[in-house]
Amino acid sequence: MLAGVAILSASLGGCINIAAPDEPIVIELNINIRQEVIYRLAEDAANTIDENADIF
Amino acid sequence: MGEMTVRNSILAGFASLAAIGLVATPVLAQRDPAYAAARSAGKVGEQADGYLGIVGAADPALQRLVDDINIKRRAVYAEKAKENNATLEAYALTAGCQAVARTTPGEKYRAPDGSWQTRTDAAPIRDPRCP
Numbered sequence: 219m220l221a222g223v224a225i226l227s228a229s230l231g232g233c234i235n236i237a238a239p240d241e242p243i244v245i246e247l248n249i250n251i252r253q254e255v256i257y258r259l260a261e262d263a264a265n266t267i268d269e270n271a272d273i274f
Numbered sequence: 275m276g277e278m279t280v281r282n283s284i285l286a287g288f289a290s291l292a293a294i295g296l297v298a299t300p301v302l303a304q305r306d307p308a309y310a311a312a313r314s315a316g317k318v319g320e321q322a323d324g325y326l327g328i329v330g331a332a333d334p335a336l337q338r339l340v341d342d343i344n345i346k347r348r349a350v351y352a353e354k355a356k357e358n359n360a361t362l363e364a365y366a367l368t369a370g371c372q373a374v375a376r377t378t379p380g381e382k383y384r385a386p387d388g389s390w391q392t393r394t395d396a397a398p399i400r401d402p403r404c405p
Binding site: 253255258262270 | 303304305306343346347350351354357358360361363364365367368369371372373376403404405
């Protein structure tokens with residue numbers, strides 16, 4: 219697989235084209251929510267989903 | 275007048291008993307058939323923010339169904355966030371991590387870039403902060 223990619227890149231003269239996306243990438247989620255908070259809440263949130271299976 | 279008051283208080287008693295019964299009963303209800311159908315058809319999907327989203331064109335019935343579920347989810351998130359001294363958004367995002375992870379192959383979920391994805395056997399694309 220890697221060798222194939224290497225051969226392919228070599229055959230294309232080593233050019234890598236990266237096209238910019240047409241639309242801006244929108245990140246809506248609040249970046250101020252820290253990972254440790256999510257880890258702390260994870261177990262409770264899993265139980266909440268189990269207990270409210272009708273709306274999840 | 276006196277009889278009316280007695281009757282009213284009896285009715286109120288029944289009402290509060292019913293309310294207590296409702297709260298004490300564990301909620302193990304299953305998905306509404308319309309919701310289950312919309313999920314399997316890929317018309318609705320799980321979003322990283324913890325809420326349900328409409329994948330394609332929204333019709334009024336589908337919009338109502340999704341709004342109804344999201345209002346209920348928000349109420350649950352608010353209560354649980356308070357219990358855990360967390361913000362509503364943090365709790366919702368945590369639930370979103372789980373809800374996306376729990377989608378089954380064929381169901382839709384929204385990747386962090388906003389695009390709708392169809393769940394495969396592989397792990398879904400989630401927010402990097404997800405456990």
